[in-house]
Amino acid sequence: MTTNEFIQKLDGLFAAQEYGKVESFMLSALEEAKEKEDYGLYLSVGNEMIGYYRSISRFQKAYQISEDMLLLMEELQMDQSAEFATVLLNTATAYSFDENFEMALRFYRRAEQIYHLLVSPDDYLFAGLYNNMSSLMEKMDRNEEALDLLMKALAILKNYPDRQMEAATNFTNLGLLYLKTGDCNSGKKCVMQAIGMFEALDTPASHYSAALSALGEICYHEKDYEQAVIWYERTLEEIKKHYGFNLAYAVVCENLANVCREMERQGQAQEWLKRASEVRKRLEGENSGELHDIDNTAAVVNKEEKTVKTGGTKQKALERCREYYERYGKPILKQFPGLQGHFAAGLVGEGSECFGYDDSISADHDYFPRFYIWLDDEAYEKYGEELRAAYQKLPRHFEEFADTVMTPEAVSRCGVWKTTDFYHRLLGRQTPPETMYDWVSLQETRLATVTNGEVFEDCGGGFMAQREVYLSYFPEDVRRKKLAARLRKMAQMGQYQYARCMMRGEYVAAQMALAEFIQNTGSACFLLAGQYMPYFKWMHRKMKELSALSEVAGKLEKLALLPSQQDKWDEEKPERYRFALNTADEKVALIEEIAGRIAVELRRQGLAEGKDSYLEPYAAEVESRIEDPVLRMANLV
Incomplete structure (x- = not known):
């Protein structure tokens, strides 16, 4: 399969509204590209998959695909290419939708740096970047920056009359920003213009639902509740048609509940909230079953004062x-x-x-x-x-x-x-x-x-x-200072001291070193994900929910459950230990695997460079990139 054939087939599935076949088709194409080592096809499929998983709120899947792609491109020395920047941009947008704003901004900034190296400031690539970045800035309440970015994007798009879908998306975002800042009239004009542009397209546009939702929000603010219901319900139809029951679907259901409350239709409001809750629980993995009840719930939403039934899950x-x-x-x-x-x-x-x-x-x-x-x-x-x-x-x-x-x-x-x-x-x-x-x-x-x-x-x-x-999280220099300290502890306690203690037969000391490695690994993962690590009882559980490095939680659990490796050191000689890892000890091997995964993330975020998994040099490099000279040299953490 060629890249063109893949795109044509994928477009055909969307045009025919055969959305249930999309994921399996892309997975099959991805495997074919891997087997044939067709890197062009692999990157095309991967980018589509990141966007697809983002759109259906399966963010961890998107991050896994992104990580594989970025690692491959680094190996192929493509890390300063437009293709690399495209993956960064798509990943950033997924983080933005997942509400991990700091990670999103880091990825957008890296993409922007590469674009500045490759193309002129009025190139179409910047229009897409600025439009996505503006949405992030708006979510972070940095409204002036968001408006500036949107205006830059629109100025560029005027030179590309064939990019009407992108321009329509831009007008949608601009309308929402005007609404947020209190200019409802300007917001409505922009959104109506966006809807007209979407409806003039030859093929259906998935972003059309955002414009419909924006108009519903405007009607809500104008207290035109009947019209708000109409536009929000049309939004749900579009979202379901293109993406199924995703996070956006749940949010619109919650918006409808707010409208119904204002109309004093409490029964309908409760039903919309119930519907939103079912979607969210499914997305969060709290229910193992499928969303088979959602359409049935929808059927009773329009019945006034319908009794709301309590689910079997105990309320938190x-x-x-x-x-x-x-x-x-x-x-x-x-x-x-x-x-x-x-x-x-x-x-x-x-x-x-x-x-x-x-x-x-x-x-x-x-x-x-x-x-x-x-x-x-x-x-x-x-x-x-x-x-x-x-x-x-x-x-x-x-x-x-x-x-x-x-x-x-x-x-x-x-x-x-x-x-x-x-x-x-x-x-x-x-x-x-x-x-x-x-x-x-x-x-x-x-x-x-x-x-x-x-x-x-x-x-x-x-x-x-x-x-x-x-x-708003730690300032970046502080994050780096703390991260460098955790990396050093991981290297010292996990990669160095654990094995030395085992070699000496100091098994209590080895377990203490292992415990410190686990604690500092958890902290490093949270710092890399831009989140605060909770109290030790909840660290591992919360790790499973991280937008980056969540898979390390499973590796730490395995490390904690492994039996004593004492017998793996009976025949180990001190002179051999000095020059090679004793990977017969499963804990040693797992420590290196975890350290290697952390090193990959450090490179992916542009915090350090390197090829091996020993973390001490990475710690020094992360610290060397702290801008404040006093903090860089201080021994505070």
């Missing part, structure tokens, strides 16, 4: 605490009209339920209906005592919460708090970090604790302002 505590707040917390706060602009409420902090990991074991202690009310200093002084008294009168039993042992720490996990005191208790500081050295001193696990959970209501008071600072 965070969801029940939100309902507890809605029922008991909000009425309390309404008694204090002066609080407006001075408080936030939610459940954030310690406890498995804040991470969504609570189970039957969690219920044995400090597992009760709860929420926080965070106040600024002024409101706390004025209303704090009365609010605390009102909170303490709330019922201690609610829905499925059973009796639980209450430890002395339970009192600090709920109630009325000063925003500054809450952050000080968990982070040791009342205000956000101002310098890189402030950031370096903060523990990743504590940062994970103050960014987990959910804020149920934000009415000012400074809580969300601080939370957003922490959610």
Whole structure:
């Protein structure tokens, strides 16, 4: 099969709306390209697969394909080519859809650097890049940068009249940005122009659904709810036709629920939410079954006040605490009209339920209906005592919460708090970090604790302002400093000390070295994925959800479960050990495999170069690329 034949066949499947055959066809084409070592076909198929998996919200599949492609292209010395940049761009867009914004931006920046080396600034390649980057900037609330990028893309596209689909996509994004910044009229004009351009195309365009959804959102903001329902329902038809039940499908269902609430159609709102929940659970792997019930759910959405049935899955505590707040917390706060602009409420902090990991074991202690009310200093002084008294009168039993042992720490996990005191208790500081050295001193696990959970209501008071600072993640220099330290520990404890301890027969020391290797590997994976590592109990579980390096979680589990390798060292001689790895020890082999995977990711992110798997040189190189000279040399981590 040639590349042209592949494209024609794929286009034919989409044109015939035979979407169920798309994945198997692409997988078959990919295998054929590998067997024949047809790199051109391999790259074409791979790029299509990244986009396809992104569109149906199977992000890990997209990242796996991307990793294979980038590694091959590095081996072929194509890492400064337009083809390499295309893979980077497609991968970045997947990260953006997966809401891993920092990773998306890194990949976009690398693609941009390569484009600047290869083509002029008005080349069509930049239009696609700028359009995608603008969507990312908008999601990151960097609206001025998003607008600037869209205008650059439109200026380029004026020179390419045959690129109407791309121009229509650009107008859709521009309309949404105008809407977000409060210019509803300009937003509507752009979106209507986009819809007209999409409908004038000879072949169906998958991005048409985004324009329809944008128009639904505009109608919602104009309070034209009947029209909003019409456009959102048309959006669902388009999404299902092109992608099936993906994340975008769930989001539009949730938007429809909001519209129905405004129309006081509570039954329909609940049905749309149920439908969205079923899609999300399927995508998150919480249900092993297929989405066979979704169309049946859709059939009852239009029946007023349909009774909502409760599924068999036990509701998580965070969801029940939100309902507890809605029922008991909000009425309390309404008694204090002066609080407006001075408080936030939610459940954030310690406890498995804040991470969504609570189970039957969690219920044995400090597992009760709860929420926080965070106040600024002024409101706390004025209303704090009365609010605390009102909170303490709330019922201690609610829905499925059973009796639980209450430890002395339970009192600090709920109630009325000063925003500054809450952050000080968990982070040791009342205000956000101002310098890189402030950031370096903060523990990743504590940062994970103050960014987990959910804020149920934000009415000012400074809580969300601080939370957003922490959610923005470490400054890049700080990330690199911490990452370099973890890489050194991985090299020292896993790749060096474990084997030396085994050689000496120091088995307790070997296990301690292995434990440190596991801990630092976990931290390195989170740093490379741009996420905070949670408390050790949840590190491995959370690793499985990472957008990058999630597969390392399985390797660490295997490493932890391997039996003692003592017998693999009985015949090992010291002089041989100095020059070769004892891979008869399965733990040694697995440590090297994990280190090799980390090295691949370091190269992929442009953090270091190298060919082998020993991580000490990588640590030095990552540290050498820190821009701040004082932080680069400091021994702080």
